[in-house]
Amino acid sequence: xxxxxxxxxxxxxxxxxxxxxxxxxxxxxxxxxxxxxxxxxxxxxxxxxxxxxxxxxxxxxxxxxxxxxxxxxxxxxxxxxxxxxxxxxxxxxxxxxxxxxxxxxxxxxxxxxxxxxxxxxxxxxxxxxxxxxxxxxxxxxxxxxxxxxxxxxxxxxxxxxxxxxxxxxxxxxxxxxxxxxxxxxxxxxxxxxxxxxxxxxxxxxxxxxxxxxxxxxxxxxxxxxxxxxxxxxxxxxxxxxxxxxxxxxxxxxxxxxxxxxxxxxxxxxxxxxxxxxxxxxxxxxxxxxxxxxxxxxxxxxxxxxxxxxxxxxxxxxxxxxxxxxxxxxxxxx
Amino acid sequence: xxxxxxxxxxxxxxxxxxxxxxxxxxxxxxxxxxxxxxxxxxxxxxxxxxxxxxxxxxxxxxxxxxxxxxxxxxxxxxxxxxxxxxxxxxxxxxxxxxxxxxxxxxxxxxxxxxxxxxxxxxxxxxxxxxxxxxxxxxxxxxxxxxxxxxxxxxxxxxxxxxxxxxxxxxxxxxxxxxxxxxxxxxxxxxxxxxxxxxxxxxxxxxxxxxxxxxxxxxxxxxxxxxxxxxxxxxxxxxxxxxxxxxxxxxxxxxxxxxxxxxxxxxxxxxxxxxxxxxxxxxxxxxxxxxxxxxxxxxxxxxxxxxxxxxxxxxxxxxxxxxxxxxxxxxxxx
Numbered sequence: 001x002x003x004x005x006x007x008x009x010x011x012x013x014x015x016x017x018x019x020x021x022x023x024x025x026x027x028x029x030x031x032x033x034x035x036x037x038x039x040x041x042x043x044x045x046x047x048x049x050x051x052x053x054x055x056x057x058x059x060x061x062x063x064x065x066x067x068x069x070x071x072x073x074x075x076x077x078x079x080x081x082x083x084x085x086x087x088x089x090x091x092x093x094x095x096x097x098x099x100x101x102x103x104x105x106x107x108x109x110x111x112x113x114x115x116x117x118x119x120x121x122x123x124x125x126x127x128x129x130x131x132x133x134x135x136x137x138x139x140x141x142x143x144x145x146x147x148x149x150x151x152x153x154x155x156x157x158x159x160x161x162x163x164x165x166x167x168x169x170x171x172x173x174x175x176x177x178x179x180x181x182x183x184x185x186x187x188x189x190x191x192x193x194x195x196x197x198x199x200x201x202x203x204x205x206x207x208x209x210x211x212x213x214x215x216x217x218x219x220x221x222x223x224x225x226x227x228x229x230x231x232x233x234x235x236x237x238x239x240x241x242x243x244x245x246x247x248x249x250x251x252x253x254x255x256x257x258x259x260x261x262x263x264x265x266x267x268x269x270x271x272x273x274x275x276x277x278x279x280x281x282x283x284x285x286x287x288x289x290x291x292x293x294x295x296x297x298x299x300x301x302x303x304x305x306x307x308x309x310x311x312x313x314x315x316x317x318x319x320x321x322x323x324x325x326x327x328x329x330x331x332x333x
Numbered sequence: 334x335x336x337x338x339x340x341x342x343x344x345x346x347x348x349x350x351x352x353x354x355x356x357x358x359x360x361x362x363x364x365x366x367x368x369x370x371x372x373x374x375x376x377x378x379x380x381x382x383x384x385x386x387x388x389x390x391x392x393x394x395x396x397x398x399x400x401x402x403x404x405x406x407x408x409x410x411x412x413x414x415x416x417x418x419x420x421x422x423x424x425x426x427x428x429x430x431x432x433x434x435x436x437x438x439x440x441x442x443x444x445x446x447x448x449x450x451x452x453x454x455x456x457x458x459x460x461x462x463x464x465x466x467x468x469x470x471x472x473x474x475x476x477x478x479x480x481x482x483x484x485x486x487x488x489x490x491x492x493x494x495x496x497x498x499x500x501x502x503x504x505x506x507x508x509x510x511x512x513x514x515x516x517x518x519x520x521x522x523x524x525x526x527x528x529x530x531x532x533x534x535x536x537x538x539x540x541x542x543x544x545x546x547x548x549x550x551x552x553x554x555x556x557x558x559x560x561x562x563x564x565x566x567x568x569x570x571x572x573x574x575x576x577x578x579x580x581x582x583x584x585x586x587x588x589x590x591x592x593x594x595x596x597x598x599x600x601x602x603x604x605x606x607x608x609x610x611x612x613x614x615x616x617x618x619x620x621x622x623x624x625x626x627x628x629x630x631x632x633x634x635x636x637x638x639x640x641x642x643x644x645x646x647x648x649x650x651x652x653x654x655x656x657x658x659x660x661x662x663x664x665x666x
Contacts, residue, residue: 103452104448104449107444107445111444112437115440115491119436150485152483153486154501155505156508157505157509161498161502161505162498164497164498165444165495168494168497169494172488172494175489175622176433176490176623289509
């Protein structure tokens with residue numbers, strides 16, 4: 001069965017909750033689920049430093065129910081999870097630097113709220129199917145490349161530690177309480193609706209904003225090789241993880257549509273934007289400490305087990321992202 | 334240099350803080366540090382469900398400063414860490430079952446408080462030397478035996494997840510902020526001053542209490558093989574980790590003084606107690622889910638790197654523990 005047929009069968013008319021659904025990946029996922037005929041509910045706190053943006057649902061606001069609420073507000077969680085068929089649990093604090101300057105807030109969102117969400121599922125909707133968005137940050141600096149799921153875990157920032165706890169809670173509640181959960185470890189994801197006003201989500205956003213505004217941007221280091229996932233491919237992986245039985249209780253890396261150095265990527269941004277320039281500079285000392293250097297994932301497991309593969313090459317991914325922001329940039333500043 | 338000479342040189346006249354210092358391992362450590370001439374301060378909340386017991390400092394109360402305080406009370410932490418040369422960070426929630434029935438409290442103690450302690454060190458005493466007591470529970474069910482430090486981490490209860498976060502915070506603050514920290518992953522530790530009133534710390538405590546009280550005890554399963562560390566050996570490992578430069582920023586398994594099945598251990602308890610009996614029963618369903626089966630550690634790393642080795646064989650360890658509780662049992666019920 002094709003993925004599209006599978007998704008229609010599994011999601012048409014079904015109730016789907018997305019935490020962080022006004023954010024970058026969450027809103028792209030919501031759009032796809034609406035297209036598939038799902039009844040989508042979003043919980044998002046719209047905190048200014050995070051990825052949520054009402055513009056992300058442009059043209060869709062009548063077809064999605066949106067609650068502006070914080071997943072830290074545990075009293076509200078039972079009401080949100082009750083009656084849902086699926087939960088895509090994407091709400092998170094994503095900034096590595098913020099996790100170091102304010103570790104407590106990162107812990108509240110990435111640990112405690114996750115535990116509260118799972119407790120709400122356990123007590124109010126144990127039949128729900130859950131997908132948790134984790135991060136390659138939990139591996140820390142790679143000991144070998146590409147990084148597979150058995151790579152040692154040694155996060156280099158508080159964010160990575162707390163996300164690790166978050167994914168372990170999901171696996172535990174799956175194993176012990178039967179709350180069927182899957183975990184995807186995302187790498188750099190790019191695409192329409194990403195945060196571009198600063199580097200809290202990814203530095204690539206800032207590059208695109210600067211290039212489109214006719215401003216130079218900075219590339220730190222530049223030789224680091226990374227892989228990037230186009231958001232449509234990440235969305236497909238989320239849907240596969242939610243619908244394939246083989247995914248229950250398991251962790252999968254997402255890989256990308258190409259491995260490039262940051263300088264190569266910067267050149268692609270400039271080519272797509274039709275101009276611009278950047279300077280290469282040394283890493284600032286405080287960021288160097290939590291930088292992971294080269295990273296690219298071995299995504300063989302999700303390819304073999306769930307039949308996922310990234311469909312969008314890196315140049316196309318950058319191109320589509322730039323096209324989106326050329327029209328939309330004012331709404332994202 | 335012998336360990337004893339090293340310890341005298343490093344600890345005589347030095348200021349040492351022990352969180353959880355009225356507990357089983359903490360109080361044995363405090364006694365040894367007092368013997369070495371250290372100026373010991375203890376922080377312990379004496380929560381009834383945890384390991385703290387004033388009796389553990391019997392005969393020593395004038396030579397140790399004790400604060401009855403909770404490590405969750407973050408306002409007090411700067412005052413505690415300021416001016417200390419060493420911190421043995423042993424305060425924790427240890428019950429696997431309690432972590433499942435009340436995951437939030439486990440998170441408060443084993444995650445948030447750890448982060449607060451490290452933040453206090455960072456801002457008020459960055460030169461402090463820290464040793465964190467972690468647990469073999471973070472490995473989950475062994476994929477191979479003996480379990481070395483590179484074994485995959487898949488905790489089977491909330492306690493294991495939160496302890497994992499706790500150790501990662503310590504390593505991170507060591508790497509990023511230079512708060513020199515070491516982590517020991519303890520296995521079952523037994524000895525004088527262990528909690529015997531229930532199984533919150535270890536089931537062996539209950540066995541000893543029952544045998545000494547002339548009551549039968551239950552062995553669940555019985556064929557599981559485990560290793561056990563005598564508390565004096567664990568104390569020596571803690572002191573080595575605090576004093577050896579090679580230990581900074583690193584994680585070490587502690588191994589034991591022998592691998593035995595639980596039935597063999599039960600027989601040793603009865604032999605040491607001079608009588609008693611036990612029944613073997615199947616694991617209760619809710620505990621089976623979070624039981625890890627066979628476990629024994631590969632402790633080659635700490636042997637090679639720090640020169641530690643367990644000195645007390647399992648039979649001697651059980652014997653000394655039983656001798657202690659034969660005299661002291663009324664103070665531990």
